[in-house]
Each structure stands twice: as C-alpha cells, then as structure tokens.
Amino acid sequence: MxxxxxxxxxxxxxxxxxxxxxxxxxxxxxxxxxxxxxxxxxxxxxxxMENEQENFQQLLAQIDEAYFFASERIIEYAEHGLKEKLNEHIHVALADHIAFAMDRLKNGIIVQNKLRKEIEVLYSEEFLIAEWAIEYLSSQFSVTFTLDEAAYISIHIHGARTNKHGNSNSIREITMVSEMARVVGEELDLDFNKADMSLSYSRLVTHLRFVLERFYTNKYHTMDQQVLAIIKKQYDSSYQIALKVATMMKQDFSVILPDDELGYITIHIERLSGLRNQ
Structure with missing residues (x-):
C-alpha cells in the first residue's frame, strides 16, 4: 500500500x-x-473516508492528537458492540466533540443535557456504550466526564449508525418525545423525576417514540372506530390530554397525529392517570 x-x-x-x-x-x-x-x-x-477528508485534515491540525486516538478507541468499541460499521462522519464529529468537552471540563464548565433521560431510554444501546466511553475518557485524561456527556456521545453514535437518522434528526426526535411527555406529565401533575416514576416514564417515552416512528414511515396504528368512540367517552379526561399533545405537535413541529393514534395515546395516558393518587 x-x-x-x-x-x-x-x-x-x-x-x-x-x-x-x-x-x-x-x-x-x-x-x-x-x-x-x-x-x-x-x-x-x-x-x-470519502466525504470528510478535508474536515479530517483540518481537525487533526486543530486538536490534540490524544483526543483523536481516544475517539477512535470509542468508535472501535461501539462498532464491536453494535456489530456494525458507523458512518465515516463520526471520525471527525466525535473527536471534535471530545476536544471541545475537554476544554469545557478543564475550565469547570459542565453543560447539562436536559434530554438525558429520554436519550438513556430511547437510545439504550448507544447510551451503554457512551457510559463505557466516559469512564474510558475520565481514566485517560484524569477529568471527570459526566452522564450528561454520555448523552451527547450517545447522540453522535446513534446519528452515525448506517440505518439511523443523522444527529439533527436524532435531536429533533428526542425533543419531540420530551415535549409530548412534558405535556402529559403537566396535565396529570406527575413528577417524572421521582425515582419511583422511572419505569412509568420509560414506558411512556418508548410508546411516544414508536408514535413518531410510525409518523416517519406513515404506518400508523388503526383502531376499530367503535372502540375508539368508547375510549373517547370512557377516558374523556385522558383523551383531552392526548388532544393537547396533538395540538402541541402540530403547532411546534408540524406533525399531525391521526385520531386512531390518539386513541392509543389515550390508553397509555389513562394508565398513567392512576398513579396520581398513589
């Protein structure tokens, strides 16, 4: 060669x-x-690396090579764990992120990731790898990388998977799920930050993620219309919350959820509503 x-x-x-x-x-x-x-x-x-050669060369000229080699170790670990090759852009993006994170952490600047809970649930494979990554980075550089940093690394890994959306779409997806869960939590007066709400919250965001996946693929659930009518009548309070979720999604994200899908969301909200009095 x-x-x-x-x-x-x-x-x-x-x-x-x-x-x-x-x-x-x-x-x-x-x-x-x-x-x-x-x-x-x-x-x-x-x-x-077909499309990132110029960015790659510029990056190597700007950052400590130790960060690049650490990034490559994480990518190698991720590809082994996921049993798939990651998109070439991660070789630039992850190294750049690590270098930037190191600068912040050395200066005592810790950036919280407000979507960490959602990322941990929705991208569980990537988050497990990222947890290993922050332990590795902390050991390599004697700087404490937090779980918030693991969440950011998870997004990079998820976005680089060959069959996944890019980073921007990943963040948009998580943001939408977070906002839907926020509406449900506020309407039901539930504090999802409590330890005993962890499982319930995980179930909710997982369900909402599937709602979005069906939106992207245009393969929505269908529901018998008589059953839907019963749900609307019997679980009216939960259905009204589902409508508020749908209104927010249309206004803020231009996502229109069909009535059948709202029926399934209503059932999930009704399940959660029983937790208010516990």
Whole structure:
C-alpha cells in the first residue's frame, strides 16, 4: 500500500486496491511522503473516508492528537458492540466533540443535557456504550466526564449508525418525545423525576417514540372506530390530554397525529392517570 497524502505523523491517506483509506498508527506518517510504502504491521486502524477528508485534515491540525486516538478507541468499541460499521462522519464529529468537552471540563464548565433521560431510554444501546466511553475518557485524561456527556456521545453514535437518522434528526426526535411527555406529565401533575416514576416514564417515552416512528414511515396504528368512540367517552379526561399533545405537535413541529393514534395515546395516558393518587 502506498501513501497518497500525509495528514500528520500518525495519520495518512493510502491507496488500497481500488479504494482510498485513512490509515492510523503511531508514527505511521513520520518522515513519509507521497508514494512511500506503508506496511500492515504499522497500521493500528484503517477506514474509508470519502466525504470528510478535508474536515479530517483540518481537525487533526486543530486538536490534540490524544483526543483523536481516544475517539477512535470509542468508535472501535461501539462498532464491536453494535456489530456494525458507523458512518465515516463520526471520525471527525466525535473527536471534535471530545476536544471541545475537554476544554469545557478543564475550565469547570459542565453543560447539562436536559434530554438525558429520554436519550438513556430511547437510545439504550448507544447510551451503554457512551457510559463505557466516559469512564474510558475520565481514566485517560484524569477529568471527570459526566452522564450528561454520555448523552451527547450517545447522540453522535446513534446519528452515525448506517440505518439511523443523522444527529439533527436524532435531536429533533428526542425533543419531540420530551415535549409530548412534558405535556402529559403537566396535565396529570406527575413528577417524572421521582425515582419511583422511572419505569412509568420509560414506558411512556418508548410508546411516544414508536408514535413518531410510525409518523416517519406513515404506518400508523388503526383502531376499530367503535372502540375508539368508547375510549373517547370512557377516558374523556385522558383523551383531552392526548388532544393537547396533538395540538402541541402540530403547532411546534408540524406533525399531525391521526385520531386512531390518539386513541392509543389515550390508553397509555389513562394508565398513567392512576398513579396520581398513589
């Protein structure tokens, strides 16, 4: 394999058959130039990067390489745990995030993630990996990474999964679920932050996430209209809350939920309403 471009002493672009790949290794680019040979024994990690080469090179010039290598270790761990390759953009995005987080934490600036609870429930696979990541980062750099940081890392991992939405859509999805849950909690006067509400909250946000997935795929639940009429009448208070959820979603996110879907949301709200008097 021959070098096409040297990014820095630890990262080079190589030609491997018909593909161009980024090869990572300690000292792999030291005193090297275009067309020099690279041996497999010197490569610690290799990946294809078709669209992020320029951003990748700029990033390496701006951050401590230790953050990049830590990011690559986390990506390797994530891909092994998820048993899938992550999108190439995470090699730039995660390293950049870690570098930025390190600057903040060193200066005593801790940014709370208000969507942490939702992220932990909705992206449970990614959050478990992110929990490992913050322990690893804390150990590597002797700086305490919080669970709020784990939530941010979870979003990066989720957004890089090949069959998932990007980061911006992931954040939008979580925000919508959070807002729907907020409306339900306020209307029922339930404090979801209490420890004994954890399971109930998890069930609620999981259900609401599925509502959004059905919205994205246009594959809504259907309900017998006679059953729906009974639900509306028997659970009127819960149905009114479901209507408020639907109104908020239309006004704030331009998401229109059909009546059948509101019937299922009503059932879930009714289940939660029994917790008010416990």
């Amino acid at each position: 021959r070098i096409k471009k040297v990014f820095n002493q630890n990262a080079v672009l190589i030609v491997d058959g018909p593909l161009e790949k980024v090869a990572i290794g300690k000292g792999i680019g030291f005193n090297k130039k275009k067309n020099d040979l690279v041996f497999e024994r010197d490569i610690e990690q290799m990946f294809v």
